[in-house]
Amino acid sequence: MTRILLLGGTTEASTLARTLAEAGIDAVFSYAGRTARPVGQPLPTRVGGFGGAEGLETYLNTEGFTHVVDATHPFAAQMSTNAVQACAAVAVPLCAFERPAWQAAEGDRWLHTDSIDGAVAALPDAPARVFLAIGKQNLTQFAAKPQHHYLLRLVDEPAANLPLPSTTVEIARGPFDVAGDTALMRRHGITHVVAKNAGGAGAAAKLSAARDLALPVIMIGRPVVPNRPIKGSVAEVMAWLSHPAA
Numbered sequence: 001m002t003r004i005l006l007l008g009g010t011t012e013a014s015t016l017a018r019t020l021a022e023a024g025i026d027a028v029f030s031y032a033g034r035t036a037r038p039v040g041q042p043l044p045t046r047v048g049g050f051g052g053a054e055g056l057e058t059y060l061n062t063e064g065f066t067h068v069v070d071a072t073h074p075f076a077a078q079m080s081t082n083a084v085q086a087c088a089a090v091a092v093p094l095c096a097f098e099r100p101a102w103q104a105a106e107g108d109r110w111l112h113t114d115s116i117d118g119a120v121a122a123l124p125d126a127p128a129r130v131f132l133a134i135g136k137q138n139l140t141q142f143a144a145k146p147q148h149h150y151l152l153r154l155v156d157e158p159a160a161n162l163p164l165p166s167t168t169v170e171i172a173r174g175p176f177d178v179a180g181d182t183a184l185m186r187r188h189g190i191t192h193v194v195a196k197n198a199g200g201a202g203a204a205a206k207l208s209a210a211r212d213l214a215l216p217v218i219m220i221g222r223p224v225v226p227n228r229p230i231k232g233s234v235a236e237v238m239a240w241l242s243h244p245a246a
């Protein structure tokens, strides 16, 4: 009997959850528990870490999973690395459901960097107005450039004081559209955008808006994750579930 653990936290994971539920496939959806009100899922849902790769191994064995689909965010490298290690240890087939990285198009002014610190360094020294579109993690590193005003777009109101002296917080959950993001950047007089190369449609609007406004985008490249089969669509994941060796 097939029993799937779906590691979620992305639009792709929610789309796959709907297909699995409609097909009547036995599956459990897993959230890290980062947001106060996670999107409801049509599958039994668990919340919280497993306790590292070893904790995940135990969970996979105890719950009798036959497959794992890692549909976490491309920057959730720790979870993805743990999944590779745990699945190998207990011989449970694993695939990642991952959207391709964004590519610069004509008219884009992207500066590429491979780390958060690289993005901090790429910001100018003169005071700027920065749309820091990277979620709530890693804000502390930008305190090294306190001269800038930072526009933050977060899913939840920040629980504690922000580590940056000059911020505007916009509470919103994607998907976003180009007209809305263009208006947002105009309203806040944005001069620079910082983004993680998440890929996908839901968060791409800010890149089109930046292109239209001729703004530079500091694009942070994806972290490295150990090799695993990568599927780019729900149909590909469903085919893999039927023949996991592919």
Ligand code: NAP
Pocket: 007, 008, 009, 010, 030, 031, 032, 034, 047, 048, 049, 050, 051, 052, 053, 055, 056, 071, 072, 073, 075, 076, 077, 078, 079, 080, 082, 134, 135, 137, 196
């Ligand atoms: P991470 O650094 O790779 O994970 C840190 C730890 O959080 C993992 O070791 C694991 O704890 C737990 N964890 C992460 N995802 C989990 C899941 N789906 N189910 C159960 N436990 C999970 O991940 P992150 O960057 O903090 O991201 C956390 C979640 O937010 C992910 O599910 C991701 O899809 C989502 N997200 C992340 C970003 C981003 O930019 N990083 C953006 C949008 C959404 P244990 O070691 O205890 O098992």
